[in-house]
Amino acid sequence: xxxxxxxxxxxxxxxxxxxxxxxxxxxxxxxxxxxxxxxxxxxxxxxxxxxxxxxxxxxxxxxxxxxxxxxxxxxxxx
Amino acid sequence: xxxxxxxxxxxxxxxxxxxxxxxxxxxxxxxxxxxxxxxxxxxxxxxxxxxxxxxxxxxxxxxxxxxxxxxxxxxxxxxxxxxxxxxxxxxxxxxxxxxxxxxxxxxxxxxxxxxxxxxxxxxxxxxxxxxxxxxxxxxxxxxxxxxxxxxxxxxxxxxxxxxxxxxxxxxxxxxxxxxxxxxxxxxxxxxxxxxxxxxxxxxxxxxxxxxxxxxxxxxxxxxxxxxxxxxxxxxxxxxxxxxxxxxxxxxxxxxxxxxxxxxxxxxxxxxxxxxxxxxxxxxxxxxxxxxxxxxxxxxxxxxxxxxxxxxxxxxxxxxxxxxxxxxxxxxxxxxxxxxxxxxxxxxxxxxxxxxxxxxxxxxxxxxxxxxxxxxxxxxxxxxxxxxxxxxxxxxxxxxxxxxxxxxxxxxx
Numbered sequence: 407x408x409x410x411x412x413x414x415x416x417x418x419x420x421x422x423x424x425x426x427x428x429x430x431x432x433x434x435x436x437x438x439x440x441x442x443x444x445x446x447x448x449x450x451x452x453x454x455x456x457x458x459x460x461x462x463x464x465x466x467x468x469x470x471x472x473x474x475x476x477x478x479x480x481x482x483x484x
Numbered sequence: 485x486x487x488x489x490x491x492x493x494x495x496x497x498x499x500x501x502x503x504x505x506x507x508x509x510x511x512x513x514x515x516x517x518x519x520x521x522x523x524x525x526x527x528x529x530x531x532x533x534x535x536x537x538x539x540x541x542x543x544x545x546x547x548x549x550x551x552x553x554x555x556x557x558x559x560x561x562x563x564x565x566x567x568x569x570x571x572x573x574x575x576x577x578x579x580x581x582x583x584x585x586x587x588x589x590x591x592x593x594x595x596x597x598x599x600x601x602x603x604x605x606x607x608x609x610x611x612x613x614x615x616x617x618x619x620x621x622x623x624x625x626x627x628x629x630x631x632x633x634x635x636x637x638x639x640x641x642x643x644x645x646x647x648x649x650x651x652x653x654x655x656x657x658x659x660x661x662x663x664x665x666x667x668x669x670x671x672x673x674x675x676x677x678x679x680x681x682x683x684x685x686x687x688x689x690x691x692x693x694x695x696x697x698x699x700x701x702x703x704x705x706x707x708x709x710x711x712x713x714x715x716x717x718x719x720x721x722x723x724x725x726x727x728x729x730x731x732x733x734x735x736x737x738x739x740x741x742x743x744x745x746x747x748x749x750x751x752x753x754x755x756x757x758x759x760x761x762x763x764x765x766x767x768x769x770x771x772x773x774x775x776x777x778x779x780x781x782x783x784x785x786x787x788x789x790x791x792x793x794x795x796x797x798x799x800x801x802x803x804x805x806x807x808x809x810x811x812x813x814x815x816x817x818x819x820x821x822x823x824x825x826x827x828x829x830x831x832x833x834x835x836x837x838x839x840x841x842x843x844x845x846x847x848x849x850x851x852x853x854x855x856x857x858x859x860x861x862x863x864x865x866x867x868x869x870x871x872x873x874x875x876x877x878x879x880x881x882x883x884x885x886x887x888x889x890x891x892x893x894x895x896x
Binding site for chain 2: 420421422436437442446451460462466468
């Protein structure tokens, strides 16, 4: 999960937002982390670069936990 | 109680028709024909005032930077609005008269901007009657409650606004709001009609939420997504779905229940397909000084696959030119490259799109620079000059860029 958190913070920093220091697994990507559709598009590319898995391919994921589940289901290993 | 006109839950804002008409009737003398407002209710008010006065209006996206607006304004002819023009006051009881007034306007037009094939966005003017083509103004519409996921400075947002306003319907802002706010609004206000792009619906979808009040879902602005269309049947079990083909140049042209469009007898003589590209007769276009019309026909750049010749049916497959569609918006890569190259040390830039499961496409950029630059610095610079969807999200630094055999940048 640490790698995913680093990716999320990288996106936030590049768009001028502060880093998130404490993540909760049920945090909503949109409502809690503040990601819009452009940020989510970037997130899926960066995660795919890291894990070779497109987390949004079979539908939208909404929380950190769902990203983790999608990576586990699709054979990711973080 | 007076009917509600507009709700923006992100700002705890609810405006009644009575208050809206009061503001319209009192602001006539301060009318500004160049509208660059960040609050949608101000955009609505300026548009209605311009209709009332029969004066053309130009609307700019609120997320356009000041320099982008100044650039676009420099090509604008100056509009004379000094003289005080008397006009009838409007209110809920006279809305039908006001609609008739709008259908008979002599001078009014609305100028919108769309990304052109050159670096500068193209201005397109529409008369009221060209926008009125698809409006349904009658007593059957009176109980509709609209959720609009469009910006009112875009043609789709404008049409949803007119559809709601002339029927005195409540219009609820969905554009750019968090899902939870939208879910609450649908339930609280009993939304009946939702209008948005495929990307909007993809992001809105939830397997845990169901809304019985919605009777119509309209898709527009980008390629129809049949996967999300199927999923929405569960989320909105009573909703009929409608897919609209519209563009800033033409307004709404065709509608369909899925991704296959059928040309009606009424439209048959105005549509041609040549080398798989849709051509539209000039009589169906808005006015723009730099729209290329050859022998009365406008080439849309939209490539289709014909599925039936009689009646003529087709599906959209791609765009012919290099304009990139990102989540329903049009991005001209040349415009973005020119601005990136203004950053100190940058010698060349190449903006392109890659397939993306969230937006359909994501904007990427390769940059050649003489000095070390951070992604954050480039992004900060671009955010002062460009709308968010025009800023590349995947930026890589290269020693040189790929070229085609004719020496052009390679666009995949």
